[in-house]
Amino acid sequence: PAKTMDELVSLCKRRGFIFQGSEIYGGMQGAYDYGPLGIELKNNLKAAWWRAMVYERDDVEGLDAAIIQNKHVYKYSGHEDTFTDPMVDCHECKSRMRADHMKDIKVCDNCGSTNVTEPRDFNLMFKTNVGPMVNEESYTYLRPETAQGIFTNFKNVVDSTSRALPFGIAQIGKSFRNEITPRNFIFRVREFEQMELEFFCKPGEDEKWHQTWVDLRTQWWLDQGLGKENMEFEHVTGDDLAHYSKATVDILYKFPHGFEELEGVANRTDYDLGSHTKAQEEFGLSAKVKPNEHSTTKLAVRDLEENKMIVPFCIEPSAGLDRGVLAVLTEAYTEEELENGSTRTVLKLKPHLAPIKVAVLPLKKNKPEIVEAAKGIKNRLQKLGLGRILYENTGNVGKGYRRHDEVGTPICITVDFDTIEQEGAPVTIRHRDTMQQEVVNTADLPSFILNYFVN
Template identity: 55%
Template sequence: MPAKSVNDIVALCKRRGFIFTGSEIYGGLGGTYDYGPYGVELMKNIRNAWWNAMIYSRNDIEGLDASLIGNRLMWKYSGHEGGFSDPLVECKKCGARMRQDKMRDQTKCDNCGSADLMPPREYQLMMGLSIGAVADGEVNAYLRPETATTTYINFKNVLDSTPHKLPFGIAQIGKAFRNEISPRGFVFRMREFEQAEMQYFVRPGEDEKYFNAWRETRIAWWTNVLGIPANKLRFTPHEKLAHYAKNAGDIEYEFPDGFDEVEGVHNRQDFDLGSHTKSQGEFKIAAHVMENKDSTIKLCYSDPQTGESFIPYVIETAMGVNRAMMALMIEAYTEETLPDGKSRTVLKLKPSLAPVKAAVIPLARNVPELVGLAENIENDLRKLAIGRIELENSGNIGKNYRRHDEIGTPVCITVDHQTLEDNMVTMRYRDTMEQVRVPIADVSARVMEIVREG
């Protein structure tokens, strides 16, 4: 039985060290979370899977790791400073503040039910900073609310320092910050979160071809790499397009309370490079952009054959890494009733994504020979460099199996008294609970096969 609600995942995350409340010992801080030992590993594995698909499996995309802090002018010309906001409603009776478009009933307070509400006003989502010795209250920089803009302003840097011609892309994974009115859904909507975004630069006229191709490529990644069933995903085109978009839609996953966005795919035409380029009048910019008097660089592409200079169009894929982790855990979460009537919770993650790739368990911690053999096996597995390997320090085999079921470890290797006689160990498989005796000499190859096939 899969997760009935997000609460199942919240409880598992706390119990098994995936995610903790941010600033917990001081009462917490809304919309912030800390990732524990196994959450760190799962997030890293998702990032690596995305990076492998975007960078290592292709020859037309470069990586970037841009600053989290950006000059105010960058966010002015991107349109964020003047237009990146949500409608805020405040209750006159209890003082609760709510995002209007997310209220259960826009005529009543979600908190107390009062109809005495203040008129909605726009609420700036960016977090402003005062960098250096500036006047009190002066904002001259922002924490980035997304990674994309920092990619656009580096377009020329990447183009000039690599041998690429159009089409090519720039990908980056990193933190972003939004002063959300009402963070919700555990790690679904937070004030500090992580994005994996790729901007693919193409010639005008070829944009829709690449939009369609990237839409299919990204959906296939969710099913083939993360292992999300196709019937739990859908692509929903935007009914109302943003002023800069030519086409856009969301890859949505079916969470316990319904479908919601996990990744966006957008045809942003020439809005972004056109907004940040200098000498805008020299180019035929299709999108409506703010006049830019401050940029120092022409963010254009010069055709090596014709010499023509133009502003490329952009196809963007934007995934929430935290949302991907949440969807993955919900999909993998399984409650099973065993033949003996007992139940178990198991996280059926693909082995390549599992936080721990294998656990080695000496049946008795007070028998030095068993512990020594277990440590040798652990060291051999670590040399494979396939990810985290754990050596258990408790001799309760049943509890060890249950713990590793819940954190998604695909295989446990038990060293018992019989091992001292026959040099064989028991490999216990997570999903089937099948137990097989295997020569110690074969363990590394077996584990490597499990992880590679998964």
């Protein structure tokens, strides 16, 4: 794994995974742009999550709710009142910092002065104006979590799918938090993506489902290549517990800057549906909610055993996609000493996450027959639908191998004279991790590649 954040930042910039946002204007703190390879890696991680959470289960439906929502959503979700971090101002250098991130509450992170204010609450939501009139009433917020769109669509999903408990709704999308001190590359940013599941169950079954989801999510991260020894769990308690949560287990990963939260699995009880529902008094809610005068809809389902309408409890595994990208990059980053004394950098990404699945390299740049054969192989493999297959004609296969090691391409195929002249049109397959080469006939390539990636 990577030892320092710097080596990751440098690889990401050099090879086109991740760039500082607004770089040409001196940057924008807490915002990063995903480059040509970063977007592939991120999409692959999203697809793996969706596959595991939606396609491989039959009790979860997908959703993509709008980012901009009615301001009442955040009034009743509790975010307007309580989605805050404690902030401290330094009188000396005028910087601001998160009080709970300070090493010592009385010392400024930036200049070391002890002349700092008492902590006060800072709301992390970005406020924005909607519509052509700017007045007291025309505001809303950018969502600080994707979850609220799931709660507000609860009835729509139930009615359109005829779901009964237990079942879940999954969503991936952007969230925004005006973090006081964004830091550690893409670990803490102001614009990020979340992969969230809200899993609804009967009250009383919530604790069992909570543990089940902690286990399932841990296994999923292991399946993405994270090492067990680099993961830890933290039971969140007291003040650190979110306003909606009865119990939260954080899944931590050993990032280059230390063990930190990768995903939170929270028992949100009946807090959210209870807050947003019409006729709260009918449901004997267990959570303490704000009286709701605006909701038009009862967010309840029929409990088939007791034959009455209930507001379900909700278990939420909420993973940060950007933190996921950072974790798999950290884990995959390897520097190897080779026999000839040189070192190679290799990203040992799981094949399903690799930004480029296969690179097809003609051995000779200017030989039309070789070039044509290589392009033909690229086109045929691209049709398998595995992701990006790259045809790359630089004429320097050795350099190509090195570059593809560094960006995690699991397989390179070289096309040479044998390919066009010999029977079976053999090509050379070179494996990233072992650097071993083998010869495969062109006709067998699609099934060879399919077997390699689909398992």
